[in-house]
Amino acid sequence: MTQPARRLHRARIADQIVDDLRRQILSGDLPDGSRLPAERELAAQYGVSAPTVREAVRVLTAMGLLSTRNGSRSVVTATFDTLLSMSIASVVQFQKMTARDVFGLLTVLNSYAVELAVAQATEEDIATLRAAAQDAAEGPDDTSAAASLAHYYATLAAISHNPLLAGLCRIISSMQIGVAVELSRASGDVWGSVPRALHAERMAIVDAIEAHDAVEAVRLVRDYHESLIERIQASPGAAKLRDVDPGLTRLLSSWLGDNVGVGMRSTT
Numbered sequence: 001m002t003q004p005a006r007r008l009h010r011a012r013i014a015d016q017i018v019d020d021l022r023r024q025i026l027s028g029d030l031p032d033g034s035r036l037p038a039e040r041e042l043a044a045q046y047g048v049s050a051p052t053v054r055e056a057v058r059v060l061t062a063m064g065l066l067s068t069r070n071g072s073r074s075v076v077t078a079t080f081d082t083l084l085s086m087s088i089a090s091v092v093q094f095q096k097m098t099a100r101d102v103f104g105l106l107t108v109l110n111s112y113a114v115e116l117a118v119a120q121a122t123e124e125d126i127a128t129l130r131a132a133a134q135d136a137a138e139g140p141d142d143t144s145a146a147a148s149l150a151h152y153y154a155t156l157a158a159i160s161h162n163p164l165l166a167g168l169c170r171i172i173s174s175m176q177i178g179v180a181v182e183l184s185r186a187s188g189d190v191w192g193s194v195p196r197a198l199h200a201e202r203m204a205i206v207d208a209i210e211a212h213d214a215v216e217a218v219r220l221v222r223d224y225h226e227s228l229i230e231r232i233q234a235s236p237g238a239a240k241l242r243d244v245d246p247g248l249t250r251l252l253s254s255w256l257g258d259n260v261g262v263g264m265r266s267t268t
Contacts, residue, residue, distance in 0.1 A: 098247030183237030
């Protein structure tokens with residue numbers, strides 16, 4: 001730890017330790033990959049018992065800020081995508097949001113991303129986006145098609161040069177793609193045909209950004225996402241769930257439960 005721990009007040013001391021360590025992690029004083037001091041050392045620094053420190057560490061682990069293994073010191077695991085994904089997933093699940101509500105937000109976010117891209121993207125950025133758009137049409141199976149489409153979305157958001165916007169776009173697009181793939185598997189459909197079918201629309205978005213036409217780029221993005229949402233909702237897998245899960249709320253929540261957590265990998 002780069003700073004001496006503060007002595008704490010009575011009442012919910014573990015919460016105060018959580019707040020203090022969380023502040024150090026998010027400020028970078030305890031960077032990703034660093035180890036916390038041993039439990040006994042932390043207890044001495046804070047003037048508390050070992051069980052109190054253990055409770056605080058459990059909370060920080062559940063928040064995705066620490067990783068703990070039996071017999072070893074806790075390691076800071078605070079990554080941007082993990083923290084943001086867990087926060088978004090919690091809201092989506094708690095509010096029982098429908099797939100359209102969540103995926104419609106991606107339409108708005110990517111519309112803003114292309115506006116910024118038109119103003120700020122470099123020639124190299126646009127070339128990278130064009131390559132990603134081309135790759136998204138060439139995945140030979142569902143897994144590679146999903147990865148290629150996720151890379152296209154991530155690249156489109158990245159060239160906005162707004163890190164928070166890019167992170168939101170990455171995470172919500174991964175939810176959209178994950179649910180779409182689950183639907184295709186449930187019905188035996190080939191989901192990879194969807195990215196291929198919308199290849200021309202993606203290339204048109206790239207062309208509009210390169211032409212510095214923000215109005216056209218936003219229109220194309222909105223049309224693209226509306227078409228993609230309609231294809232997802234009209235898929236055979238969605239049709240099978242229409243009576244029991246019409247908004248795909250349960251499916252989305254289940255996918256988030258299986259794929260978003262402390263051990264998730266970055267989507268960058």
